[in-house]
Amino acid sequence: MSDVIPGAEPGPKAEGLSADTLPEAKLEEAVAHLARVRPGGLVALTAIPPDGGPTKTQTFGPGDEGAARQWLEDRTREGMNLYWTVNPTRGRIRSKAKKEDIENLDWIHVDIDPVDGADPAEARAAALTFLGDYKLQPTLTLDSGGGIQAFFRIEEPGLYIGCNLEVAEQAECYTRQLEAELAKMIAEDPELRALIRVDGTHDCCRLMRLPGTINRPNKKKRDAGREPRLASVVEYHPGRVYSLGDELTAAPPRNASPSAGQPTVQLEGDPPRLRDLDELPSAVTNRTRMLIVQGDDPDDPLRYNSRSEVTFAVCCELVRANCSNEQIALVLLDPDFGISAHTRAQKGALKYAERQIERARAEVEEPMLARLNADHAVIMSYGNACRVVSWQPSEVDPNRQEMVVQSFADFKNRYLNVRVQTGQTKEGNPVYSPAGKWWLEHPLRRQYRSVVFLPNEEVDDRFEYNLWRGLAVQPRAGEWPLLRELIEDVLAAGDRDAAKYLLNWAAYSVQHPERRAEVAIVLRGGKGTGKSTFGRLMSRIFGQHGTTIASSHTMTSNFNKPLHDCCLLFADEALARGESKAEGIIKSLITEPNIMIEPKGVDPFPSRNRLKVIIASNDEWVVSASADERRFAVFNVSPDKAFPPGSPETDERVQWWIKLNEEIDNGGLEAFLHDLMAMDLGNWHPRLDVPQTVALREQKIKTLxxxxxxxxxxxxxxxxxxxxxxxxxxxxxxxxxxxxxxxxxxxxxxxxxxxxxxxxxxxxxxxxxxxxxxxxxxxxxxxxxxxxxxxxxxxxxxxxxxxxxxxxxxxxxxxxxxxxxGAWDFDEPEDGSEATWANAAPY
Structure with a gap:
């Protein structure tokens, strides 16, 4: 049976959209697609900003069509690219799918993209013709807005993976075989080779473009002339179902590297320089060449957490392109290349380069080593204990990663059901070992001497793991008039000196993430006045290094590990009068040079205090302000923008908040950060200029x-x-x-x-x-x-x-x-004379 559903046929007219005009999303097509590919099951959707930033993932199932449509509408308004997870997950996930999340292999897939410089419309037409001539016809064909994606449904019940990493990687052999066959056919045809290429997307947890949504190119692609296009269904044939082993064959499994150790890399002296990058093999991609020259991705500066991470990514790509050790070393050590800065900054740069090449070859050869090294590391001394650390999304804020600490025994148990081939018997039969034990004993496991938090500092990553991830928002020139109005007229209630202090404080915070502010911002006001908005915005800017607490229990708890990598602490209605322990802790967090970090299961250890603290509260008495108070800058927030519950959307105050949030979400926050970073503060420090506001005096009176x-x-x-x-x-x-x-x-x-x-x-x-x-x-x-x-x-x-x-x-x-x-207003004589007692009689 062939039930063909036509889609938007790619062609020159679809390319003719103006750069500032978006095509209209067809979300009804997107929702229908979900029901088509996963009838009666769960499908995970992921939204990714085109120019980098936090992703969002939500899982939907039968009966969730309305919620899915609403989620897609919200993400579309936010200007995000939308994707579906090709194969089903075991449960409802809230972060981008990993191989361990996949329950079953229902589809295998291939992504065919235009080569650099080819006409996109001509390339898509060629890809469709090429797929039409292939021996297996796709069940589903999508125009992703960039290239063509083909999907082949596997005969039920598919291949059970059961969230097992080893099985998942075996299942990917079917997709790798399909990619290899199609890539070989393209390579043998000069006309096709000039137009299209197979993109390596064989992982079973792959995200693919959701039809009915807008493909929004990133800045680099926009600058090259790419315009937004609608992704759409080209064809769907539910009767095309294929069996594994007969019609769909598997590529040979990749060989496992023995745990006895990898061949070592030895370089003899500093290698000569490359004349130019054309000396590298043609298989080195244009993107890798760009990273070599730039040293980072200028179009997506948040992609890599550190210079060491982008250096290692380039090493792995060069290994995949069959570069020799000497060629890779040339790239890593040549001062003319931006990528060399990190390697040349190390003590013993040549040895460091050898180590990076050795690790890259091991990880490219052994995917399990790469996977475990990406997700885990051994810290040789963490609270006087040797521990395995991992990273996972925070339960409170899925966009924030938390470092999870495990003993060796717990880590072995974690991967007890995943096995790795570690050798062969005399008869040639494979020998398997539990993945956790294998990795812990591997000479190239990822490990560090200690964990540090050093914002904006380069560390020797052979010994120290730096928790610093940079700011989560990329500064970009622009306008933020409503946000300025919030600060000047609402938070500072029209006091220009107070507004100047707030802006200086914010600029100091982002320009000096490595320092504590020593003065906390205290915003006091009624519900709905906007006092929490400033704290939330600053937390968004700091991202991984911004923490919000909503109860004093969080501060008084014996365990405070989240403060280890925290720069911005926002206490939102978290302080209650009379809780002397919480008051004492918050004061020490504001001014003390060091914090004692107390993780669970290991000894406490000291860390430098880098906190900037913001406090928001409805209470009249928020903080205990002493006579000579220097720790708090207190502001009474204006109620002018607060609107009563149930106010109609036409209320001008409601409209003001709607427009403010739109400004923040559409470049205003990036523009605000840009101007904060550009402010010339000179020697200004928050403690030298604390405004003596009426609000501070009120706190002093309450504390008398x-x-x-x-x-x-x-x-x-x-x-x-x-x-x-x-x-x-x-x-x-x-x-x-x-x-x-x-x-x-x-x-x-x-x-x-x-x-x-x-x-x-x-x-x-x-x-x-x-x-x-x-x-x-x-x-x-x-x-x-x-x-x-x-x-x-x-x-x-x-x-x-x-x-x-x-x-x-x-x-x-x-x-x-x-x-x-400090400054205090008394009723003084109008004639300017000194005040005297109104009565002064003897007894």
């Missing part, structure tokens, strides 16, 4: 000790307590109980009269001001008054004797307060 609260009330009112309404002296007795010269207390009725007359003693007034002072001794109260310039006073009149305190002038007392607590 009871005696300080009483004193502030007195000097703000400008009235001496315990005095009669008029008078000229500044004296107040200590307590209601008067002393006689004979040491006996005065008549009780006198004290009662004094209370009625408002002449209570100073100590009594202090104790009445706060329950916390009720049982404080006279000595402590007197010591506090003396610290603030009060002087002892003795009253002697007509046989009457009592002790008291002389108040300092009000202006002096206010000056003392400002010196202790």
């Amino acid at each position: 000790k009871p005696m300080e609260e009483w004193l502030l009330d007195v000097i703000e009112a400008g009235i001496i307590p315990g005095q009669a309404p008029t008078g000229a002296e500044l004296n107040v007795r200590s307590s209601n109980g008067r002393d006689r010269r004979d040491g006996l207390p005065g008549p009780q009725d006198t004290s009662e009269r004094d209370r009625r007359d408002g002449c209570a003693g100073l100590y009594d007034l202090l104790r009445q001001s706060s329950p916390a002072l009720r049982n404080v001794s006279d000595a402590r109260l007197g010591a506090f008054l003396r610290e603030w310039g009060f002087e002892n006073y003795k009253h002697q009149q007509a046989g009457d004797y009592w002790r008291g305190w002389a108040f300092p002038p009000l202006a002096d007392l206010r000056r003392r307060w400002r010196k202790a607590f």
Whole structure:
């Protein structure tokens, strides 16, 4: 039976789209495709930004058509390229599929692309004609928007993989055989060879372009003239089903390398330089040549985590292109090539090059070694223990990778069901060993002496593994007017000095990821005001090195490994008043030069503190701010942009937030980072310029000790307590109980009269001001008054004797307060004269 579903036939008209006009996505075709290729099963979709950045993966099954359509619409609006996982996964995955995720081999596939310089439309037409002449006709043919993809459905039940890596790599032999046959046919035809090539996409977890979605070229391809095109179904023939072994044959398995060790690479002296890259074999791809010259991928600068990673990637590509050891060494050591910078920076560059070539040959020859080296490493000393580390997406943030630490025993158990051929018996039968044990004993396993976190520093990667991954956002010139409005008019509430500090603080953070800021940004405001937006944006910029916490328990926990590679810590409603332990920890994270990192199962170890801290809260009292507070820059966020729950989309405040988010997601965040990186800060440091805002003063008031609260009330009112309404002296007795010269207390009725007359003693007034002072001794109260310039006073009149305190002038007392607590607004005389006490009568 042949149920042909026509698609958009590729041709010159499809190429004629203008660069700034996108074709319309046909998401109904995309959803229909999912049901076609995986009826009744799960299919994982992955979205990838065309110019690099975090990917997104979601799995859908029967009944999820609406959710799948919505997810595709959201990712399309975000400008992402969309892909489907060709073979079914065991469960619902949230990150890009790996071989260990694949449950069954349902399809084998081939991807045929235009060669560099060929006309894309002519190449696609040639590919379709070529496939039409092949002995096996595809079940499904897609126009990916770039090339042609052909899929061959395997007769049920397919080939069971069961998430087993060894079986997955055996299953890939069928796809490798198909690729090899087609590549040979193309190579033997000069006309075809000038137009098309087979792209090596034989892995069983392969992502392929989703029909009905837009193929968005990256910057390099756009600069070369490539335009967005719609991916589409060319043909679908459900009756074309093929059996394994008969119609679909397998390539021979790749030989396993014995664990006894690989042949060593030895270079004799510094090799001579290449005259030019044309001396390399023709099999070296244009992309590899570009990496050699540039030293990185300028079109996708986030692709490689470090210079060592791109160096090793080039080594592997040169090995695959059949370059000799000497040719690879020429590339790695020639100062005219950008790729050589990392190798030449090593102590013993020649030995380093030998090691890289040796590792590359081993990994290209043995895929299992490459796979395990990519996913794991042995750290010889991690918290005084030798451990295996791995990387996996965080449960909290799938775009953030967490380093998982395992013992050797746990690692062996992890791969106990995966076996590797390690030799042969005398009879020629293969000998297998568990993959975990084999890898741990392999001389070329990936290993480091220690783990470090050194932002923007080059490390000797023979000994140290650097956790630094760079910023997650690529700076790009552009506009960000609404984001600027958020900072100036919302977060800083119109205070231009406060806004300048926020921008300087953000610029300092991204320009100096290796330093701690020593001052935390505190944003206080009601719900919906936008106080958390700044923290989320900064976390997005730092990516792997930005951490958000939403409860104080995260800070007070005994285990804090995520802080090891953290530069930006965003505490979103995470601080609760009265949790003294959390307050103490947050203060130490702001200012202490070192942090004690405490992973599970190993000894704690110190690490340099590189944290920049942002705190957002609804509470009136957020932080304990001391008199001379230098750790917090506090801002009251304006409520002007907050809208009530249930506000219609037409509300101008709702519209403002919609437009702000659109700006951020469409280049605004990249433009914001670009301008932050370009700011000339000179010697500016956050601790030297902390704004003395009203919000900071409010936090200081909330943090005042009871005696300080009483004193502030007195000097703000400008009235001496315990005095009669008029008078000229500044004296107040200590307590209601008067002393006689004979040491006996005065008549009780006198004290009662004094209370009625408002002449209570100073100590009594202090104790009445706060329950916390009720049982404080006279000595402590007197010591506090003396610290603030009060002087002892003795009253002697007509046989009457009592002790008291002389108040300092009000202006002096206010000056003392400002010196202790910073800028403070008091009601001062309008004529500019110094403030005086409103009452100053003797007892």
